[in-house]
């Protein structure tokens with residue numbers, strides 16, 4: 001594992017989604033010179049910035065703040081911003097931040113291939129968001145085609161990259177991506193991820209608030225998929241263990257499942273979660289980069305090809321490594337409460353239908369050779 005130098009600016013007790021070491025490095029990159037009285041002290045921080053990340057849909061509500069957060073990572077050397085809308089301004093703006101990565105802009109379909117060359121992680125938030133009254137599945141007709149086209153380009157230009165799918169409906173867009181990659185002969189199930197981190201972020205926040213716990217300590221695994229009842233927080237597996245009444249479990253579960261709708265309604269037609277999603281996606285990117293960098297202790301929930309249940313795709317905790325998913329973590333699904341077991345059975349038909357819808361779409365569309 002590459003060693004990462006921290007500095008005297010590091011504050012060991014401080015953590016964020018980026019983790020202790022990265023947070024320290026980040027602080028150092030914000031303040032390359034620390035003032036000690038009249039003397040200017042150069043910090044010894046040398047970032048191990050070596051990974052290339054592409055954001056497809058970078059001019060959007062998620063894309064812009066996500067690009068900013070990725071620009072903060074000391075592990076990133078190159079940040080490629082691609083969108084069908086003009087992304088030049090976003091890139092120019094970000095490029096003035098004195099953090100290690102260089103930012104390159106790629107606007108329009110003719111630039112897509114170039115944006116993907118040599119990239120290690122591709123994040124896809126391209127597509128339309130919900131308005132009040134819509135389900136995520138209502139986005140299928142537009143977003144399915146967008147994801148298909150973008151993943152074809154990923155297959156042609158950086159088939160080895162980790163692929164993070166944010167575009168909804170994730171329950172269907174991930175199976176679409178898998179089919180596209182299969183047809184192109186480059187499918188590696190260990191490297192295709194549906195980003196469900198926001199469900200975990202919400203679960204952690206809501207449980208910590210409810211139980212008056214320190215936010216940074218709380219970890220709730222969320223399994224299943226990413227829509228309505230397919231989002232299943234396993235509150236009985238919360239770390240540290242918490243005692244919840246049946247009523248609290250019911251209320252928390254429903255709130256976590258409806259977190260997206262809560263934001264869609266509050267935004268009243270102006271889109272869905274963007275800032276919390278950018279935060280969650282940046283955490284997942286950072287975890288992927290740490291895994292690529294050889295950190296042997298990286299776990300995240302994600303919607304991936306899975307044999308934990310009879311469904312071919314299922315979100316669960318996974319161990320990430322250099323080659324992608326190193327292991328699915330089955331223990332979260334063992335010893336569930338009666339409430340969780342019932343909810344798990346109840347989500348399966350909807351998730352199965354969404355997976356089949358994605359596969360059918362990809363197979364009736366010709367994949368561009």
Ligand SMILES: NC(=O)C1=CN([C@@H]2O[C@H](COP(=O)(O)OP(=O)(O)OC[C@H]3O[C@@H](n4cnc5c(N)ncnc54)[C@H](O)[C@@H]3O)[C@@H](O)[C@H]2O)C=CC1
Pocket residue numbers: 056057058059060061062063082083084085125126127128129130139143146150165166167168169170195196197198199226271272273274277
């Ligand atoms: N997985 C999750 O937890 C979450 C997923 N989402 C989903 O993320 C997606 C994006 O949401 P927002 O950023 O709020 O939408 P937005 O409309 O603000 O931004 C989408 C961006 O994608 C671009 N775009 C559209 N077609 C494209 C293509 N073919 N190639 C490249 N770029 C393209 C647009 O120009 C726009 O800049 C939606 O589908 C939304 O439902 C949103 C929140 C959470």
Ligand SMILES: O=C([O-])CC(=O)C(=O)O
Pocket residue numbers: 129130136168198259260261263264272273
């Ligand atoms: O609710 C939506 O449409 C966006 C989303 O997936 C979320 O916020 O979890």
